[in-house]
Amino acid sequence: MTALATFAWVLGVAVAAPAVFGRGVLLAAVGGGIAPAVAWGHGYLLGQCLLAPVTLLQARLDWPVHGAIAPLVAAALGVALARRAARAVASPSAGGMTWTLGVAIALFVERCLAAAADPIRVSDEAMNWASKAKVLFAGPWAGIGEPLAHFVSHADYPLLDPLVQMQAFAAAGRVLHWENRAPVQAFGVALLLLVGAALAGRARPAVACATLLALLGTRLPGYGCTAYADVMLAACAFAAFDALARARDGAGRGWWPVACVLLAGAVATKQEGLLVAGAALAPFAAERALAGPRRAVAGWRRAAWLAVPALAAAGQARFVAAYGLANDMLDAPGRAGLAARIVAQAGTHGPKVLAHHLELLLDGAATGWLPLGLFVAAPVAVVLRGRDVFAGVGAHACCACALALAAYMAVFVGTVHDVAWHLAVAADRTTLHVLPIAALGLAAVAAPRAAVTRGP
């Protein structure tokens, strides 16, 4: 098979099939009536989150079935589900967003294809993520403990990124060296679709288009065209936030379970996914709790869906325990626990962490001024427009970003590494996890779309 044919096959099995499956599940869950960008964006993420356990099970049981079968059967199921559900509908008066989104996606895909010229061979992309996918795929499962311990760096990191790469290996029937980036890169495309659709629905057209391009000018696409898990986490966190907002806006009962699956995706993507998922959920949970006892009680019944992200966290903990893996921040041998270190090192590390993050927020090339703008614009908007601001998503986004960044800063304060080094290699990526939520929040709070009071 030629390189192009293998690549096309991987795109079909590990990218298109999960997207078709997830879109069908989404339309069945929420009943259609959503824009195609929303259906495909959420659909891809949902499809990957739901297929990943199947990929893991297939490897664990050494299932003697070709790796392409499960995604293709799932895609067929997705088509059947989508036919039964109401059709996706075009978003009303996109106001130039369709073109802007087209340009943004074309530029991002061009970057991804440029990255494809180079095989995965260095940095975390190779040593943390692709290496783990290779170990899980090449097996035999009974013997993976040794390479997990000695070949994979940070083998304790969660499994979603290696599993989506493994789907590419399973499609081709062998380990690959560049094609396996594609399913990870597709999270970036899904993210752009979702951010574009959300901006078009919640902000004035000119601001929505400019904000999407501003997001494209951050470090997000640079990481998004690699096999790093950071844009996967940003995508899952944004999609969960968007689904929570739609559930809050009464767009359909199905959005809450969808949000819970996406929160599970965030948890299963990186260790810090738990922090980001918690930060995305917190403002909506707080709003629900403050809405009065009746809504809170109804909320408790639906809270059973939170078992999905809890299950993802438990599954990850079980994998780590089964192979005796440890996390450098949480299980540092001979060191105090993370919380104790945060308290003990606050005086020495705190100012450095704060200064570094302030620098990042002011660095247009790194963060596009998106979180900074949100932290300034949201309080100003509350002063100017009062409680109206809370009807949109700006205040929620501000709260989620502030919580996530505060949690990240606390973790950096409690680092076991040299703090300057740790900030230099990781802080821009952790900030990136909330940039899409910040982009939506900023545009929605400063220039809310007049015709829409509750969601797109």
Add this chain to the structure above:
Amino acid sequence: MKPAAALAFAVAAAMAWRAGATLLMEARRLAASDQPAWSQRLLASTDARIARALGADAAILAALQAAAPRPALVVVASPTADLATLTPERFEAINRRNGLIVQLQNLAYPDPWLQSVTDPYGVAAGLRAAGRDARVLQLPGDPAPREAEAWRAQALADGAVLWSLP
């Protein structure tokens, strides 16, 4: 201008500025001379991509994969240095060698599994004594085994040698 409109205008202006910066950056990136050709992105075989990335060292990888049995554990000496006597040249050499090992490890796995250790010949001999097969990759500049006659050497490429105990 009303305060709410002023806020919207300020944010719109800032975002327009950032959007302009993005488009300028993308235009520069697309016009840069180091962009890979479309044939390299879409049509090149994996071997060609590896050869382009590793340069002359790609021959070591290809020879290693051809020579090592399947499955195989191959150990290689991890670069070490004494901080007290470390010179910039030595640091650069260690850095280069470490980079090569990381790339060989990731591009070779699982056939073979290349592992860097401080005493490769000792580790391979220990594994052999325990009934497991392990070979040693000697990269250019690495020492040969002390009792070389007890080992079997297989020349790979570019001065690299694969050692095994019979």
